[in-house]
Amino acid sequence: MPSTPSLQQLEDRDAFVARHIGPGDAEIASMLKTLGHASLDALTDAIVPAKIRSTAPLALPAAMTEVDALAKIRALADKNEVFKSFIGQGYYGTHMPNVILRNILENPAWYTAYTPYQAEISQGRMEALINFQTMCADLTGMEIANASLLDEGTAAAEAMTLAKRSAKSKSNVFLVAGDTHPQTIEVVQTRAEPLDITVQVVRSTDEFHVALEKGDYFGVLVQYPASSGWIEEWSQDADMIHSHGALFVVATDLLALTVLKSPGEMGADIVIGNSQRFGVPFGFGGPHAAYMACRDAYKRNLAGRLIGVSVDTEGNKAYRLTLQTREQHIRREKATSNICTAQVLLAVLASMYAVYHGPEGLTRIATRVARLTAILAAGLKTFGIDAVHATAFDTLCVNAADAQAVLARAKEARINLRVRNNGSLCVSLDETTTRDDIETLWRVFGATAENLPSIEALDANAPSLIPEALRRTSKFLTHPVFNTHHSEHELLRYMRSLADKDLAMDRTMIPLGSCTMKLNATAEMIPVTWPEFANIHPLAPADQTRGYEALIAGLEAMLVECTGYDAVSLQPNSGAQGEYAGLLAIRAYHASRGDTQRDICLIPESAHGTNPASAQLCGMRVVVVACDKNGNVDVDDLRVKAEKHKDQLAAIMITYPSTHGVFEESVVEICEIVHANGGQVYTDGANMNALVGVAKPGKWGSDVSHLNLHKTFCIPHGGGGPGVGPCAVRDHLAPFLPKAAAADPFKTEGVGQGALVSAATYGSASILPISWMYITLMGAAGLRKATQVALLNANYVAKRLAPHYKTLYTGRNGLVAHECILDLRPIKDETGISAEDVAKRLIDFGFHAPTLSFPVAGTLMVEPTESESQYELDRFIDAMIQIRDEIRMVERGELDSEDNPLKHAPHTAMQVATGDWNHAYSRELAVFPLQSLKQQKYWPPVARVDNVFGDKNVFCSCIPVDAFKEEDEPEAFSEPMAV
The missing domain is CATH 3.90.1150 (Aspartate Aminotransferase, domain 1)
Structure with missing residues (x-):
């Protein structure tokens, strides 16, 4: 008789590991037999060089069940305090429609999709992105918009470099109005410094206009509405900026633009911003889809991805990524940006919010916000508190004589206000603001039961704070897609029709090399939408974010253990941002030692294209290292070039396992050569899925890596974002990791030697629970087994296909790592x-x-x-x-x-x-x-x-309905950039 299983054996069946790892024990044995290895450990030993192989298990807890892991993270979430935040500063409360929440954000058909490089199987998500581009172009009044950027701060930085390349002015100064969002100013300053661009921030309005008249700048950035709330007609200033051969950049708010005159109508050349308040929660700072819109003249230098319209072989209209040679990782060391990741899923969410509400619904929401702002201001005035500015859309700035008492009452009412460096207080209203909130705010500012204003009375006579000259009169979102799907039933069917056009991981394997399209388990995703994580403002006080603090510290410790490094920053919100942060840390380290001349970055010719692009952005000069016939770094060529540039050598950037999918035997020697010549070793963590639990880059001589949480650690790709690219470093580089965002750029406290690389301190914080859950669910043994099975699966595919397709590169014992290249x-x-x-x-x-x-x-x-x-x-x-x-x-x-x-x-x-x-x-x-x-x-x-047709006839917005008529020919798209 079969023996009765033990209690432990029965409980082990509930562990998550077997649900994440696809092959069961019998399948693993079968594949091992095909490869001729007795066990996973034997296969691992055959693949991974002994010099780098880990001998001790990961110092992480054992695997947990989904029930236990969710209970554990629930305890962390409960440590957060969800106050009503009126902080603003680029982040606002919003209501995500439940039909969008359930059918996009929580739907694997959308969140497990890959970047739409294969156009024919990406038509649904590209249509949603076309909607996003059209939405942004319409609202900003520009001719073209991209398919999303990482956040508003980095979008402003991209706008600065676009202006530098495009302006006639030869000045090296980028002029920034001081009442721009503080985090935006800091990110712009970070990006400018390695590129020898001078960022001139002018605080007062009078000084700003003096600087405008002087004309010593190639570009000018203003916030509209300003960070403290005021709005201005910028047309005359735009004329002045253009007279000096410079470009006018406007950072703006899409919801405000439904009721305010568009930047395009005021002469803007480039418009950037964030779509967060179109239905996407605070999320402690991200992820949110930023955007860039510009004039048609700049489209080939526009940062980020563009979705365009082409035709298929049958002459039917079809979407595709257009002008792909613009993509920065294709340009390599000639790149003007290192953007590789977008925020596709978040852009899709924002676009569907606009589709659902339509122009009338959006205008109604914005008008209500503006009306409540005017009522709040009028009410404050009745008991002696005047707004600093006479104009506003959603934000009031006030000087309160008893500011500390106001803040104390706000805390008691579970309300967050923004405190500016000059002592004034700001209140930003949003879609979620209620009448009760307005009355509570009046009480917070000192109103009593006796003098509490009447909302109804003020509504009848409170003047609008939007000047007549700044009210929007131009139409927007006139395409039928924004005027059709306003019932839940219609939107539900529209979203389903788009999802049905695409291939994502809910249908099939996505066998993309270097991109690690693995299971994003439902249990990992669940905490993302919990209000305790979703509804926390990134500038909320520390005593309200204890849960996030514990989760982030825990995840950092997990990643330190997995990588063998000593410190981690979770701020970079894409892999390319993580690369950038790592190289900035190296640059700052050399500068701290007086080695400012070290600016050579060695990069193997096989490297990811973002590597040379990131080096260029950090002010480094790229020297290419040859690879041998097996695709490995040519150590002799490396030694010659390292010694030749030993006085200028800053770093080498390698990928391990290599971009060719093998464990190179010489990685330790490579590190030793670079260190001997004064450089640092940067190891691209894109292929960490072949290392976790098996080898640690921080232990074999590497100094810094970025990690792709959206690859190895299970954050879904979302059709091309969100991503998270933490930067992990050894001790000597830790002081130079990204710093925290300051509430005000003119403050000095909290400013360390590092730099702000993303707009929020913890980047895309709201999706960090996914990776925390993955590691917690898998445990030390599960993570190692996952790596081993990744190696097994890749070698099984290569072995089975060997009679039919040659594998181009192999490592020791004729084996590959976690991927194989079919020639x-x-x-x-x-x-x-x-x-x-x-x-x-x-x-x-x-x-x-x-x-x-x-x-x-x-x-x-x-x-x-x-x-x-x-x-x-x-x-x-x-x-x-x-x-x-x-x-x-x-x-x-x-x-x-x-x-x-x-x-x-x-x-x-x-x-x-x-x-x-x-x-x-x-x-x-x-x-x-x-x-x-x-x-x-x-x-x-x-x-x-047809890719060629699409590039010759660039068309990047919603297709006119009459273009689908049978009698229309492809030539209907010959007018470029039709909007």
């Missing part, structure tokens, strides 16, 4: 079938393509991750083998070299179901190449998209 170049040479053809053909099998032509052109890089079962791996392998068989049919002449299913992939339902079939291959081969597809089939909404 299709010989196939193209022989048959004309390209890696892109294979990528598109995979869509017919219901798969997202692997990484196409990176890091080597003409290849596919596959990373299956530990989350995929052997069943799913075999499904992918079967598809790849069938595709290779089709290529062999081309080789044998059984399929035409041009008229074959690969060259015409993907195939839509419309193509095979209507009209004549004019191909030399059958309809069945086109869409059902495997019998299993008859049981479950993904139908792409468009055929192959």
